[in-house]
Every structure is written in structure tokens, then in C-alpha cells.
Amino acid sequence: MNIRAKAMSLFLLGLVRLLTGAQARWYGCPPKAEQRIYFANHQSHADLVLMWAALPQELRSITRPIAAKDYWTASTFKRWITTEVFNAVYVEREKKGDEDPLQPLIDALDSGDSLILFPEGTRGFTEDPQPFKSGLYNLAKRFPGVVLVPAWIHNVQRVMPKGEVVPVPVLCSVTFGAPIALGADEPRADFLVRAREAVMAMRDV
């Protein structure tokens, strides 16, 4: 990480803490440097920043958020900040040709990184998260050794609702739940429902 990215990351951390507190609540598991996929509800672009800020410094450097390629590479600044500061993995939201949209994630997991995933695929408007997409299932099946940690992000939609650009100061927290694992021959739909429930269960603890 070069000096400019380092400065930006310190500035962002300070800003996020001042605006939201960015508190991490390790409810179901301790913060631990093992290979993990954190999956959470998605209501705002700030989700990515908040999850990143809530992780302890040691985990932040080995955990890579997933960013939608069309949005986060739209301008030079967005591309710079996601690459240099967040060390994000880009995914295509639309499937193009016959190339597997999960390939970048698989590469990242192969090289030993942890991931932050928003399995809804897009930001939701409603209280409850939308049904999860199958990416989480495919990754869980392919990497049985990776620990799957559900997380609920509180309040972020109030900080920056869809369509707004200036954030409002509201205290936010990320609650991490107990890891779940894919059953031996669990059907895809069942697993995705179970994963979504594990995320929602962290809302009220």
C-alpha cells in the first residue's frame, strides 16, 4: 500500500468512526485470522466501508470486499479507492458470455484471502433482505474449508440511503454470528434460506 492509499485509509477510518462509530460485535465467533467468507445484508454503498472499518486491523489486511465492477470502476477515483484502499475483488453483475462470474472470487479464495460478500447481489429497500443468490452456495461447495460467518449491519441504510450522497451521523454496528457450514448433501435452496436466516437472526441480538 503506497503512502496516498495509506493516508486515505486512515482518513476514511477516522471519518467512518466519527460518523457511525463502526462498532463490531463478535457475538457468535471471535475475530480470528482464518480463511473466512463474511456474508451480510446489503442496503447501502456504505456497507462495504462499514464492514471494512469494523474489522480489526490485522484482519482488514487479509479480507477483501466484493465490489460490483460496473459501479466501482466507473471513475478513476472509484477504481483507485477500491483497488488500492479496499483491495476489492470485482465481480460482474450481469453474466457476460460463458465466463464464470465467480471466477475472480475463486481466484481470491485460492490465494488464501478472506472475502466480504453481499449475497443479495443488490441493495435492498425493505426491512428484510432479499433472497440470496447462489454465489454463496457455489463458493461454499467448492471451498469446504473456508468458514462462513453471517453478519448483520445495523442502521447503515439510515447513514446513506440509496440515492443520497452525503452521509448522516448515526451510530452503526456489525454483529457477527456463529459460523454455518454447508451440509453434506444439502440442496442449494435450503442452504440459501438457512444462510439468510442466519444473517437475519443477528438483527435482534
Added chain:
Amino acid sequence: MRSFLSNLTPEQQVGLLFVLVFGLLTLVTVAGILVSLRESKSSATEPSDRAQQLDELQPLLRTAWLMALVFWVGWAAGDGVATVLFGLVSFLILREFISLSPTRRGDHRSLLLAFFAVLPMQYALVWTRQFDLFTVFIPVYAFLTITAVSALAGDTERFLERNAKLQWGIMVCVYGMSHVPALLMLDFPGFTGKTAFLVFFLVLVVQTCMLVQHLSERHWQTTDGSALTDRFRWRSWGAGLLAGCLVGALLAGITPFSLLTAVAMALVACVAGTLGHLVMKAIKRDRGVIHWGADGRSVTGASGLLDRVDALCFAAPVFFHSVRWTFNL
């Protein structure tokens, strides 16, 4: 002794005050550590009430240290920095307040206005000593502007409720708090450079009153009722006010007040502070929390700063205006 004190420059007097305060805090902290050492040796088998009481005193002591440091930095660095520091406190407590009041998407712009326009403007008015505008800026202008912005957002669901909560937050956290640095800016003839004593007087009197009220409530507690009025006892309230007035009388020497005026001012500040604290307790009950901070069902990570300063937010405006009118400033 008296001639020695009056021979000191105002700056030396205020400095001496801080030496006394920090000395006292150090003594209490050291005593607390010693007592806790002894407790852990003697009562390893049975957890005593005293140990629990000591645990409850710890956050109070921490707040006292923090407040004393804030005041000291504010005084040492000048009025500008003091105003900014209090502005920051306002920001943090408004953040806590808003986090526990549900808002909707339509409130976004009004919230932005509250945090990034009204709050800085109010403190800028304090800094530039425009006391007339400072007094009416929030109740008159911000009152209309924020509600209008909210109406323009077009979401009328629970409109009155949402706006009332926001206005309340601003009144307590910004308007109330901003009167503390405003005390520093008051221009007393023959009292220049010593307005820090007024803030000290206010804070010490109100905090003493609250502490005595709290302790005597525990001492006289007869029922375990959970209703708000069961916890509020007129007798302990009276004891708190008495203690506050007593401290006010003792401190009369460092203020521009005569003995009687000092007692009256202390009484006014204590009544406003304790009743304000009671009102905030009722609001917390309404929101279903015991503290704004992490002790309750907090999912937000609030540090509970508002719990500590809410009495001050109510006492400061009343005290400020009583002083202004009494002395025609």
C-alpha cells in the same frame, strides 16, 4: 490567605482551581484503587454491595476526569478551542440521540441540515458573541427550516412524530449544550478572564446535586418499583438541591455573585438540571433503554455520553439567562 488569593492574576486563580480539581480527582482515584485492592482481598468469597457500588462509581469518576480535561484544554487553548470542543460534544450526543429515534428516508436532508448546518452555525454564533441571534436561532429559524425541508421530502408517514423527535434532539443536544461555552463569552465588567469560574460553578453545583440525589435515592430506597415516579423521591430531590445550594454558597467567592445570589443561581441550575435529567429518563423509558450507552440494550455502540451531560444541557440555558438578566449583560 484571602489577600494572597486576590493578589493573584485571574489566570493564576483559574490555574490554581485546576490544580485543586486535578489534585482532588487524583486523590479519589488513588483511594478507589486502594479500596478495591482491599475489597478483593477480604471478600473473595462473598461479593459485597460495596464492591458493586464501587463498580458503579468507576464510570462516574472516568467522566469526571474526562470533563475536567476537556475544561482544562478549553481554558488553556482559548475560547475558540473551547467552543469547538463543546461543539464536538454536541455532535456526539446528538448522534446518540438520533440513533435511538427511528428516522425514515425522507428525514435524510433534515438530518444533514441539523448536523452540518444548524450545529456549526449555533456554535459560530456563540464564538462571535451574537447572543441575541444565538438565543432565537434554533427555536425560531431552525425550527421552521428543518420542518419545511422535511415536508418538502414528501413523506408524511408519522410526520409530526419524526419531526418532533428531531427538534427535541436539537433543542437538548445543540441548543442546551451551546449555552455552556456561551457562559465563557459573557462580558462581566471587572470579571474579565475569569468566566471559566462560571462554567466551573455551574458544572460542580449541578453534578453535586445529581450525585447527592442519586446516593440518597439508593439510601432511602423502600420499594423496588419500576415506574419512573417510584424512583424519583421528593426527599432525595430536596437533599440534592440542598447540597447543590451549599456548594453554590461555598463557591460564591470565585463568582461575581453575592452569597445570596450565588445560592439562588445554584438553586435555579439544580432544579433545571435534575428535572431535565428526569425528563431524559422518561424519554429513555419510551425508547426502551435504560442508558443511551452500552449498559442497556444498545446495539449501536453509543458510549453513553448523553447520560452524563443531559442535566447540564437543561441547566445551562436557564443558568445562562438568569445570569444575563440579573446582571443586565
